[in-house]
Amino acid sequence: MIRTSAQLQDDLRRANLNLEPYGGRGMSNAVSKKTNWCLASVAVGALLCGGVSAQAQEYLHAEEEIGTVEQIYDGHLTPDLAVSTFRNIDRLFPVRTISGSDNPKALPEALQDLEARVKLETEDATYDLYDFLALDNVASMIVLKGGEVVYESYQRGNTPDTRWMSMSVAKSITSTLVGIAIKDGKIGSVDDMVVDYVPSLAGSAYDGVSIQDVLLMASGVQWNETYTDPESDRRDLLRAQIAQEPGAAMAVMAALPRAGEPGSVHNYSTGETQVLGEVVYGAVGGSIADYLSEKIWLPYGMEADANWWLDSPDGVEIGGSGFSATLRDYARFGQFFLDGGVIDGTSILPDGWTEDAGLPHDLSDGTTIEYGLMWWPGWTKDSIADKAYAAIGIEGQNVYINPTKDVVIVTHMAQPKPLGKEPIDPMAFFDAVVAAVE
Incomplete structure (x- = not known):
């Protein structure tokens, strides 16, 4: 029972x-x-x-x-x-399990001496790989070049079998499932209305909001994402999750007021991804963890089971957080995305989805936002030049993808607060790693 x-x-x-x-x-x-x-x-x-x-x-x-x-x-x-x-x-x-494959995708090793070669120079200091691991409290890190492991490190007692939280890296996984559902014909297009798949939001501020608006976190629905503020909308959503009552999360989202026209205002919101998870749930007719397993985890060859938080026992997955997996399987996901979502020679994503997902986008008034389809475009000079982008979670979780240099970097950190206080900017350090990889 x-x-x-x-x-x-x-x-x-x-x-x-x-x-x-x-x-x-x-x-x-x-x-x-x-x-x-x-x-x-x-x-x-x-x-x-x-x-x-x-x-x-x-x-x-x-x-x-x-x-x-x-x-x-x-x-x-x-x-x-x-x-x-x-x-x-x-x-x-409570979680739902995404089963690992009995035939995992190989990650060949071609290890390089990055400890000796990586160097990040800033106006104030010079940092090497040891500085990054220590100062940013990195528990695990892996670097792939051309699909091969060139660097891998485990600290703080972590091992290759350790599952680690994703935080908002889960958002990029959820948005990828939207693309797959479009390719499968389960969602018509990103222009479909949210309420067509989440009828519980009919009559709310999400009525008239498209899937694309939610992907860009530009629904126009009011939201306060401040993690440490007990009175914020983000904490209201967390309390609904703690309650573990079916429909509680969508009740929080349905009660929010409108702050602007759909597509006109970008406001980072974990609630948007919970809505997006419900869109996928409605489109595929059930669990998004099962859909992830069916479409990526098993056929691509992830080697270990993963877990995903639920909003209630046997309920809907938490679209914006609560996914946990091993370092190497996060790296495989990054490689899957870098390679255009191709499995067995065929992309399971719409044409151009992986290129579009990591680029800045325009709002309805022409304003450009530095946000993609729930991926973050690079913000440093080198990452912008390489069109690099990343799935990023608070407290130091990163899946960095550089399509120009064919590099994937994953970090699991244990930052003390969800406030972006890393002493070393991970994106700048990833630039230094890319420059050092042969």
């Missing part, structure tokens, strides 16, 4: 125990929609429910102490606790 979050919290109050939802990993196939919850008692040190797979129990980091999701967004995690939490986010909410 799956119990709701409210029921579990009632159990907690009655028993005076510590509640920890544990997302099950042992799904039998890519289309399973089962979610396991466990009530864990720290006081007695025992699991009080069944259904946890052998795979979950064997996960290297499964017994580590973790913080809460509120501590992540408040920026109230100590360094060690941040690391252990970021690699165990499937213990914060």
Whole structure:
């Protein structure tokens, strides 16, 4: 029996125990929609429910102490606790599993001595690779050149089997699924209306908003993304997720007022990606994690299971965050995108989608925004020249793609706060890595 979050919290109050939802990993196939919850008692040190797979129990980091999701967004995690939490986010909410392939795509190694060659010079200082790893608190990093691993590093106890949180890197995955659904004919085009796929938003400020408007975070719907502000819209959406009640997230989005005409104002909003996830959910008739598994994870050959947070038990995936996977599988996703979304010789994305996704776009009044289809165009001189772009998540998560130099870089960091306080600008450092790779 799956119990709701409210029921579990009632159990907690009655028993005076510590509640920890544990997302099950042992799904039998890519289309399973089962979610396991466990009530864990720290006081007695025992699991009080069944259904946890052998795979979950064997996960290297499964017994580590973790913080809460509120501590992540408040920026109230100590360094060690941040690391252990970021690699165990499937213990914060119920998840759906995206199964790894039995025939993973090879990542040949052609290792290069980047420690000796990478150098970033700024007006104030010169940084090498060791500085970047230490100052930006990098827990894992991989560099691909031409699909081959030229550098790979694991710190803070991470290993190639460690799953790490994506934060807003998940947005770029969700937007990619929109492209695939268009190619599949499940979505007509980016000009389709959101409410055609999410009828619960009919009559709200999202009525009259196109999928393209949402992809550009230009719906015109009012939104405050301030992570550390308990009164922000972002935290309202998080509270809806914590409640684990079906439809709660869309209720938050439906209640928002309009701030401008659709397509006229760009405002970064995780809520937009939750709406986009609901669009995919409505278009494909079910789980977007299953759709990701069917279209990319299995056929492209990802080697490990991934997890994705749900808005409620057996519910809809959190489109803008809550995806966790291994470093190498994030790198494979970057390579998939760099190669034009091609699997077995055929692109599963619309023509030009990967080129368009990472470029600046224009609003309805002609204003250019430095944002793509939920990807960030490069902002440094070299990255702009190379038309590089990245999927970026708070606290240091990056999937960087340089189509000109055929390079993919992935970083997993444990920054202390969701405020962009990295001492070294990752995009500038990625320029230095690209320049050093032969």
